[in-house]
Structures are given as structure tokens and as C-alpha cells.
Amino acid sequence: MKADLRPTAGLLAGLLLLLSQGCAGAPAWLQIQSRPAMTTSAEAYRAKARALESEGEWRRALFTWRVAAHLVTEQDPATTEAVADLEQRIADTVKTRYQEGVEHFQKGDHALALQSFLAVLHLDPDYKNARYYLKTRLPKAEHATYRVQRGDSFTKIANDIYKDVSKAYVLAYFNDMDPHRPLLIGTLLVLPRLETQQLLPRRDLLTLLDQARRALQQNRYHEAIAITDRINEQSPGNVQAQRMADTAHLAIARSLIAQKKYTAALTRLQQVSADHSRRNRTIAEVRRLMSRETTEQQLHSAQRHLDRGEFAEAIAISRGILDEAPNHRAARGIFEAAHYGLGRRHLELGDEIGAIEALRMLDKNYQDTAQLLNQAQARRNARAETHYREGVMHFLQEELEMAIAAWKKCLTLNPQHPKARQDIDNAKRLLEKWQRLGQEQ
Secondary structure, eight states, X not given: OOOOOOOOHHHXXXXXXXXXXXXXXXXXXXXHHTOSOTTOOHHHHHHHHHXXXXXXXXXXXXXXXXXXXXXXXXXXXXHHHHHHHHHHHHHHHHXXXXXXXXXXXXXTOHHXXXXXXXXXXXXXXXXXXXXXIIIIISOOOOOEEEEOOTTOOHHHHHHHHHSOGGGHHHHHHHTTOOTTSOOOTTOEEEEOOOOGGGOOOHHHHHHHHHHHHHHHHTTOHHHHHHHHHHHHHHSTTOHHHHHHHHHHHHHHXXXXXXXXXXHHHHHHHTTSOTTOTTHHHHHHHHHHHHHHSOHHHHHHHHHHHHHTTOHHHHXXXXXXXXXXXXXXXXXXHHHHHHHHHHHHHHHHTTOHHHHHHHHTTSOTTSTTHHHHHHHHHHHHXXXXXXXXXXXXXXXXXXXXXXXXXXXXXXHHHOTTOTTHHHHHHHHHHHHHHHHHHHHHO
């Protein structure tokens, strides 16, 4: 993510013009930052960037740091380092929140998975894996639509529909469009359902932060986490909330370590931010303590999880044993049985992709793994073909946006589909032609 921050005449002129005149159709926060006069100093932008970071507005802060970097006349190591540091923190947070979303999805908690994936896209709107889950694997709700009119932008539509200009990026995401590019008149947009409780006024945010701080001071760690979770759901990336949550998770992990509940402690530590100074040290400590337990105790724990149908836990423990002793037969047996059980469960729930991922960890000769894999792949291809036929139906009815969406679902399930990709290209060209004709009229 690191970039050469040395200013060039063209880029600096462009930035100053953008900041002095504004940009039609750009997000509201960009329009607001466009107002400082050309005489604004780099230090003013550095101060603004630091303030935005403290409020958890990392994307806006990163943009402001980059402006500051281009305004300086000489190399500024401190600003360059600040840009690189924030880029890395955003990347680490995106990775952590994405993994949380996957775990919630695997546990069947689609509401929490949705929140995690949206938090990822709040920080990185182009994160393809989060888009994949939201577009393909999470259950869909029916959404209203809106046809673009003259003078519309994502910011204007977000303000008109949701009364919140910050929802412009969500609106752009749901329509696979660049939020910074002008909208074509006549374009049909999907309007996602956004619950009103997602909109958190600043005064409410400060109140919740204060409540979390008091709970933390009084060692009410679970309560503090519940409050910070609420903040993160409605204000993703808030630095203060994340740091308090990290402190609470670490305190709970220490308590679990004292009780020799090492697996639970590791699970808790995974919820601490990847960049926290104590996270990796504590994880290493727990692993050292776990290594002192006998292999038989770990096997007993893994078997107990397997018997309960807690396949992910059984896999985690047996994999740990196999990392140390790759030829351990009992651990290998639990590892394979857990993957087999997980694959069957995904298949029974209609999650063919999850089933394929689990079953591919096994030798095809393990029980009826080969048969289950063939069944999962056949179902996946059948679902892909269903989406393809839906796309053809929409195309024949001249519903090009819906046809393209259906064919994209087809390709997600079967990237090698012989016709879907070509049909998408044809539909896009036809749609662009229609839109140009609409503008000319």
C-alpha cells in the first residue's frame, strides 16, 4: 500500500483545484474537505488528519494525510510515515473484520456477518472477498429501486433516501459502481435496506464511549465489549472503541489463562486487534502453556468437540497436534472426521461452496468423500445454470441490469461457465448504448 509521496506540479495543482472548487457528484465528506483555500498549510491538514483518526474516520484521515504529504515542498518523513502507518492499520483491520465476518457466517449468524462485511467495505470499498459474501452467500432481502435523474449523485440520493450522505459509499457498493464517477441519467439503482439504528449521532457515540470507559474501569469487561460492539456496528473503525475492546478482551483472556482454559483464551485473543502490542506476546504465552499439556488431554478435548458436532474447534485442536507431530494417527483421525462432518453439514444446509472447501481437505477415498464432492459440485453447477437461465429470461424481457446480475451470480458459482461472461459483456454494451440514446433524447 505504500506510495511515493513526493509532490509533482500536476498532481499538486489538481489537488489544490479540487480542494478550492469542490467536485460535483463526489461524496459529502470530500466536498466538505474541498473548501479550504489554496493557502491552507500542510500542518492544518496534518492536524485535521490526526483529529479524524482519533474519531475513527480512517478513510477520511488517510485522504487528508495524503493531501498534507503533497502540500509539503520537501520530503517530510513524519507525514510519509503517518500515511504508511494508517494504510497498514486499515489493511490489518480490514483483514480482521473480514475474518470475523467469515466466522459469523460459518456459525449461521448472518446479521453479525453482514455487519462485519459492511465494516470491511467502509474501510476498503473494493475488498473483493467481502463483496463476494455480501453479493452471493448472504441471504438477500428485496430492495427498492431508483432511476437516476438529472443532477443526481450518490451523495444526493443518499441524503434524499437515507437522510445521511455517508451512506453514499454503501449505495455505490450495492450497485457495483465507482462512488466518485458521475451517474448516467436513466441508470437503475438498487436501494439497500439500511436500518435507522445504524445511524449514530455524535452525541450518542460520545455517550457510549463514556459508558464503555466506566465499565472497563470497574472491571465489567463483558459489558464494555457489548458497548464497543454496538459502537463498531454503527461507527466501524472507531479507534477509541477498538482500544477499549482490546483491553477488555485481553483482561478476559488473562482470566481464562489463570483457569487453564487455553483454547477459550486463544479464541478470545483472536478478537484483539492484530496491531496491539500485547496480543502476539500473550498468544505465544498461551501456546507455550498449551504445549505443556499432554497430547492425550488435547485429544480428549478434540474428541469431545467432535462428538458435540463442534467441528471447527475439533479441527483447530487436532491441527495443533499435527503441526507438532504430523504422523499422529489419532489426531489425524479426528482432523479428517471433523472435516468430513463439516462438509456434510454444509451440504445439508445447501452451502455447496463451504462443503467443497471442507471436503477438499480429505483424501477422496475417505468414506464417501468422492461421492459427496461430486454431489456438491453438481449442485453448485446446477445453481449456476439456474442463475444463467434467469439471466436469459431477464435479457429477453429487456431487463438488462437484472440479466447482468443473474449472470454474475452464475460466474461466482461456476467461473468456467461457457456463456455467462460473454453474455455479460454483450448486455453491458447494449445497456451503455441505451443509456447514451436516453441522454441524447
